[in-house]
Amino acid sequence: MKPPLEPQAPITQDVLTIKRQLPETGKVNLIGLTRAEMKEALAGVGVPDKQQKMRVNQLWQWLYHWGVRDFEAMTNLAKPFRATLAEHFEIRLPEVVSKTVSADGTRKYLVRIAGGHEVEVVYIPEEDRGTLCISSQVGCTLTCSFCHTGTQKLVRNLTAGEIVGQIMVARDDLGEWPAPGTGTGTAGPRLLSNIVLMGMGEPLYNFESVRDAMKIAMDGEGIALSRRRITLSTSGVVPEIARCAEEIGCQLAVSFHATTDEVRDRLVPINKRWNIATLLDALRTYPKVSNSERITFEYVMLKGVNDSDADARRLVNLIKGIPAKINLIPFNEWPGAPYERSDWSRIEAFADIVYKAGYASPIRTPRGEDIMAACGQLKSATERARKSRAEIAAEVGQGG
Ligand code: SAH
Ligand code: SF4
Numbered sequence: 001m002k003p004p005l006e007p008q009a010p011i012t013q014d015v016l017t018i019k020r021q022l023p024e025t026g027k028v029n030l031i032g033l034t035r036a037e038m039k040e041a042l043a044g045v046g047v048p049d050k051q052q053k054m055r056v057n058q059l060w061q062w063l064y065h066w067g068v069r070d071f072e073a074m075t076n077l078a079k080p081f082r083a084t085l086a087e088h089f090e091i092r093l094p095e096v097v098s099k100t101v102s103a104d105g106t107r108k109y110l111v112r113i114a115g116g117h118e119v120e121v122v123y124i125p126e127e128d129r130g131t132l133c134i135s136s137q138v139g140c141t142l143t144c145s146f147c148h149t150g151t152q153k154l155v156r157n158l159t160a161g162e163i164v165g166q167i168m169v170a171r172d173d174l175g176e177w178p179a180p181g182t183g184t185g186t187a188g189p190r191l192l193s194n195i196v197l198m199g200m201g202e203p204l205y206n207f208e209s210v211r212d213a214m215k216i217a218m219d220g221e222g223i224a225l226s227r228r229r230i231t232l233s234t235s236g237v238v239p240e241i242a243r244c245a246e247e248i249g250c251q252l253a254v255s256f257h258a259t260t261d262e263v264r265d266r267l268v269p270i271n272k273r274w275n276i277a278t279l280l281d282a283l284r285t286y287p288k289v290s291n292s293e294r295i296t297f298e299y300v301m302l303k304g305v306n307d308s309d310a311d312a313r314r315l316v317n318l319i320k321g322i323p324a325k326i327n328l329i330p331f332n333e334w335p336g337a338p339y340e341r342s343d344w345s346r347i348e349a350f351a352d353i354v355y356k357a358g359y360a361s362p363i364r365t366p367r368g369e370d371i372m373a374a375c376g377q378l379k380s381a382t383e384r385a386r387k388s389r390a391e392i393a394a395e396v397g398q399g400g
Pocket of ligand 2: 142143144149150151202235
């Protein structure tokens with residue numbers, strides 16, 4: 001192959017200003033760039049117009065189909081070009097700091113991103129699929145009163161690379177990059193077959209990065225997850241819901257949690273900005289615009305707060321006409337939480353009313369409880385670990 005580049009062109013200012021530039025090395029991280037951005041980045045190092053699309057395709061396959069992390073391994077690229085790539089770019093993924101495996105097979109990864117912040121990623125294996133729960137922000141700007149993440153300030157938005165990177169490090173751990181000569185998933189059902197944006201943060205308040213990351217995850221030349229297997233959960237950021245339908249087109253879940261504005265104002269305070277009626281209007285148009293299936297209504301079961309028969313009946317009345325499934329989530333307690341989990345018999349009675357009204361009403365089995373990996377518990381586990389490390393340090397200090 002002819003070397004594509006003459007003397008190595010200096011990286012242009014345009015590329016340097018791409019937001020994915022890594023502060024420590026001054027190089028640009030290829031992970032998380034959209035195809036258009038990658039093309040622009042290649043133009044910046046002198047790849048001629050006519051070659052750009054092909055080079056993006058080649059790189060894309062190495063990164064996202066084969067999971068390769070070293071430019072040297074990209075054997076269909078000429079050596080000088082590989083050197084140019086290594087000079088200007090990096091393939092940087094979040095670092096897995098620890099991994100915990102639950103008795104039920106749930107895996108929880110503690111992942112460190114630039115700046116030393118940590119987020120948690122949870123892999124939940126099931127018989128016919130494996131779901132990865134990923135985070136979109138460190139902390140959250142919203143303050144839902146039952147959610148532990150909501151008690152923490154927003155530290156920062158994750159970049160697209162850090163979001164898709166969570167999927168990639170989980171695939172590393174599962175050993176799921178295809179072997180040479182095979183395609184993804186040709187060996188049977190995929191271990192990592194579904195993605196839910198239900199970790200830390202409000203994905204619709206980090207729209208561009210979440211969109212770009214999900215586009216990468218859906219791209220057929222790489223990770224190739226169908227948009228039907230990706231579910232974004234929002235607390236109800238109404239203006240971004242239509243955009244999500246148009247620009248991402250994934251499945252939507254909404255943290256509904258209450259059937260009156262009075263209660264929802266308390267549980268999900270964003271309701272004061274966009275109330276139940278406004279939210280439902282946005283949800284009505286979602287399936288058509290995104291050509292997606294049912295909307296999942298998430299409903300956390302809080303004892304004596306939102307779990308009465310009257311609530312169940314109001315809920316099914318409210319959502320009439322929306323293709324929906326109602327996902328009942330037994331509340332996961334965290335230290336200092338102001339609520340309790342509804343009794344099991346109450347949850348079942350509630351589920352029964354919903355079911356009789358014609359809606360699927362699965363009760364979400366808490367998974368990975370023994371490793372504090374259940375919904376809304378993620379950050380508390382990290383903080384606890386930190387605290388105990390601090391305690392240990394204090395003890396050591398006292399001892400010496
Ligand atoms: N910010 C987004 C996505 C992250 S939360 C959202 O709010 O939808 C994912 C789901 O877990 C949401 O439905 C959220 O309301 C729920 N959740 C948060 N804390 C919980 C807890 N302690 N117990 C059970 N579910 C919880
Ligand atoms: Fe943020 Fe979602 Fe938790 Fe509300 S439930 S505080 S939106 S992470």
